[in-house]
Amino acid sequence: MLTIYSPPARAAEREYIYRVILGEFLGLDYTIAYRDGEHVELTLTSEATVERGNPPVRKLRMPDVLLQTPDYLWLTPASLPKQPLDWFMPPAKGSEEKPLPVIFGKRGRAGRYLETLGEEGEAGFYLGLDVFGSGLFMLTRYEEVAFRERDRHGRFPGRRSLACRESFLHRPIVNEYVELLWELLHKLWPELARRKREASVYLSHDVDYPFYVYGRSRLRMIRDILMDALRRRDFESARKKAGIFLRSRRALERDPYNTFDWLMELSEQAGLRSAFFFITEEQRAKSGLDGNYSIDDPVIQRLLQEIHARGHEIGLHPGYHTLLNPVRIRSQYEKLRQIAEDNGIRQEVWGGRQHYLRWRAPDTWQFWEDAGLDYDSTLSYADRAGFRCGVCYEFPVFNLKTRRELALRERPLIVMDQTILHPEYMGLGPEQAYETIRSLYLECRKYNGDFTLLWHNSQLVKSSDRSVYRRLVLELLGPNSRKGGSRENRLSDSLERRAGERCVQKNHQPSP
Structure with missing residues (x-):
């Protein structure tokens, strides 16, 4: 068993x-011995062995x-890392x-950042x-508690993060640190064995707008169609929205946002499971930011x-105004x-994700814990893809204000x-x-990590978006696709045909 000789502060x-x-990521047994000092030391034997003359x-x-x-x-800006950071080349x-x-x-x-202790390292490493x-x-x-800047939605902006400013947001830096730590531990004590991990893929879909026609007047639909065609030059989306406008609005199977069957079919073909996160905000509390449907429909x-x-x-997708409102989070989870x-x-x-990725450290975690949820999967930046937590493993969370580990887990x-x-x-x-x-997924694979992808059901109107998502699932992410190579040609036509054929309830009058 490892012994950690640790300063007692915090x-x-x-x-x-x-x-x-040490325990969760590497699966090692250890004990902690507190003592004053400026270093943390890991050993595999106790100090008693030294006293006996060994x-x-x-x-x-x-x-x-x-x-x-x-x-x-x-938890103040003065405690943040000094920039520019030093960099060093590991072995x-x-x-x-x-x-x-x-x-x-x-x-x-x-x-140097890596040195031997004693001649030829017989005493260990620094x-x-x-x-x-x-x-x-x-x-x-930590930096999001210490640094107060927020964007117009109350979110910590990715561009202001240390990882973005120092150009390592695309790397799971905590995993890299853990691998270096393990390499040195194993050199010192080859008999140590680490926990084996298997890579995981989590496909998730925030259901903001299940059907395009819900909550939209004909005037609003005409405006959307014109905006797609004239301002965005997105003629494909304009054509599909015009099609649902001209047909009976009761025929939801042709609604351009009704991609649920297509998404589930794709996941099933790839040997994966999808998670769909729903808004349960009451209609009377809704704004234009909280989707266009009622969970009671x-x-x-x-x-x-x-x-x-x-x-x-x-899963749960708490509404826009829940950021600092634990009562709303709890009531919306209870409703679900x-x-x-x-x-x-x-x-x-039971888990989910905050709407608009509106999250604040550590308060939102605490609200989810108090509501009784099992995991959160909010932590990515809206403006930058990558490893906001620096890790591609699910982990238990810690409240820096109360200084308590929570039962809630974060699935980054x-x-x-x-x-x-x-x-x-x-x-x-x-492309x-x-x-x-693909690059971010391969980073996760290096460490047998967890890759979590969010793709909205309403972000599949354009054939180019469908093509990217289909290619990701069938060629890259699914365990079945890794066994037999790409099956895109064989599956794409049948998936497209079935996308609108199986609807929740055909020809049902949508809610207003």
């Missing part, structure tokens, strides 16, 4: 991050930086080895990265039944559970469709979008 934060990195204990020593921050500076394991940013750290006596402090910084979103409830019957997941119960829908795990969102496609954000074309998502 014991709650230390116990959390030691458990996550050879010196080998150790891995690391600086203790963030968690030594004085109380009056804790080469292959041609793809890249320099690592030093979020928190301190060079050794010889002025690693100048504050692995535990930097991990805590990223996983808890019989059509929506039949949709929930079909999703559940096909083995996919249902009641609707699910009334429709015979039972799940062991890596990519949202709007982030890469919307002109206000990254504004990428179809660039595919390559960007």
